[in-house]
Amino acid sequence: MTIVETRTDLSTPKAPFHELDRRTTGRVACPGDADYDALVSPWNLAVPVRPAAVVAAHTAQDVVEAVRFASRYGMHITPQATGHGPIADLVTELLVVTKGLDECVIHPEGWARVGAGVKWLRVVEAAAPYGLAPLSGSITDVGIVGYTTGGGLGPMARTYGLAIDMVRAIEVVTGDGVLRRATPTEHPELFFALRGAKGMLGIVTAIEFDLVHQPTFYGGSLWFDGSDAATVIERWRHWSDQLPELGTTSIALFQLPAMPDVPPALAGRLTLSVRYVWTGDAAEGERRFAEIRESAPVVLDDVAQKPYTAIDSVHTDPLDPMPVYEAAEVLSEFPAKAVDALLAMTGPDSGSPQVLVEVRQMGGAFARGGRHESAFCSRDAAYSLLVVGIAGTPGGEPHAAAILDAMAPWTGGQRLPNFTFTPEEYADAYDEATLARLRKTIRTYDPLGVMAIGRVLAH
Structure with a gap:
């Protein structure tokens, strides 16, 4: 299986990031800017995350603009919320930080809607008064979206399954720059792929999932x-x-x-x-x-x-x-x-x-x-x-x-x-039938290969 190389020279590509800055409500920073280091810093301090630019998204439209900008200038783009799982080779060009997408709504009848920047702790604490709990991770300080799109193996997995098993809907800006809502009936192939394939198809802006009664x-x-x-x-x-x-x-x-x-x-x-x-x-x-x-x-x-x-x-x-x-x-x-x-x-x-x-x-x-x-x-x-x-x-x-x-x-x-x-390890997470489905879905929703993570599955 061929892994498509990513560019690591921060002098390329030479894109007009000031243009992206004008089109977004969030901050756009490049190496040398005062707040660049704070924006790109991952939880794992051993991973050198040094993209050519970083966008601190405040809205889903900011994410749309970032993905379209990356496509327009032939760049690869990667999302990051808490930075618990960065891979340096995939974060070399445009990084979209989603911490600012902080919506968190608990529905007492048993489900939640959260933005891509929310950590599990907020949901755990907000759901507790109703006797409800999410299928959170081994520590509630991790981001919900990255954890869930990778499966979501938590401390109650044998009782309730994985976090992806509770997902009702995912809102995502796919690699073609379109904000979509994926459910079992709306864009079902995208719903299939987003639940397990992490950020290969796009940048998630919000996610909805069921809670369990576990006070x-x-x-x-x-x-x-x-x-x-x-x-x-x-x-x-x-x-x-x-x-x-x-x-x-x-x-x-x-x-x-x-x-x-x-x-x-x-x-x-x-x-x-x-x-x-x-x-x-x-x-x-x-x-x-x-x-x-x-x-x-x-x-x-x-x-x-x-x-x-x-x-x-x-x-x-x-x-x-x-x-x-x-x-x-x-x-x-x-x-x-x-x-x-x-x-x-x-x-x-x-x-x-x-x-x-x-x-x-x-x-x-x-x-x-x-x-x-x-x-x-x-x-x-x-x-x-x-x-x-x-x-x-x-x-x-x-x-x-x-x-x-x-x-x-x-x-x-x-x-x-x-x-x-x-x-290289990403490809080993999927069997051949799933790889074929993921590649087909990537061609549909990210035909230009804008998403850096999705490129690891390219032939």
Whole structure:
């Protein structure tokens, strides 16, 4: 599969950005302008995002003007909200920052409409008074649109599925510069593609999705010393195999530094976190989790009945921007031999430089899919594997690659779109039938190949 190259010389293309500035209500900035760095800065500080120009969109019409401008001057364009998942090779020409599209409306009967700049936290807090909750991510600080268009794997996935399974409508400026509303009946191929293909077709301006009735949950994170990792993971494997769909769980090996937000009991040592969300009766959830609590001495126990507004306590992801590298795969199985291979690379006495090594269990509603088919192709994955380290750590990235190599015997299926970190990996997130549909849809809605992300699927 051929990956179309993008231009990286910021002296080209020479487009009259002052013209775009006149046609938009938002700010247009170029390298050297006072607010350029603040506008383009992504959450991941290790990714050098340096486009030829950036547009801070305030309205959907600003996005229309930006896409038409890019088309007129032969440029590639990329959207960014929070910047949690930027790929530097795809952000070289015109960047559209959608933070200013901040509409957020909760309908008490059970659905929401939000602009492309809204993060999950606003929806979580606004829906809570009605006993409602969205299928938010592992941290509510991420943007809704990027997370959802990549599938949206959250801490209640086995109960309710993915965020894309709840989508009712998407408003998007496609690569041909037209603002469209995609639903199961309006532009159905576009609706299919937008749900799983991230920003390949256009720049989303607003999204509507169903909420679930989930005022509380039983869950959180239970921490063990790293020396007990083998015992606990073996117990977790067998326990999670019998876990009903009301439960979603994952494990993570952490090496956290001593920082103000890190509990002293977890700092400066290898620990194992068992994450758990039970969406049913709290007493039953506690009873089922007892087997994990009894598997080894507990270092820290934060598993309890909580309001959904405390959902970030499950995965304990960092809030502040950080310079990180990431590597990921999906696993077809996670047998005892796979555990041994993983712990040999990342367990006690391994010398692992990684901050986080996570394995999430899939299945349940995640595997079944929603009412409407989508471009998401990873439903058959049994587990996901994610490795995160601090950029610049000596040997860190080669070691992360070696972890994936060690897990290769159990790797299988398409990548998760939200866990792709290079242009080449995007194509590996889709099977051949879906690739064919995406290419056809791209030719229909972005015939000139304006969207940078969509160009990774070109022949």
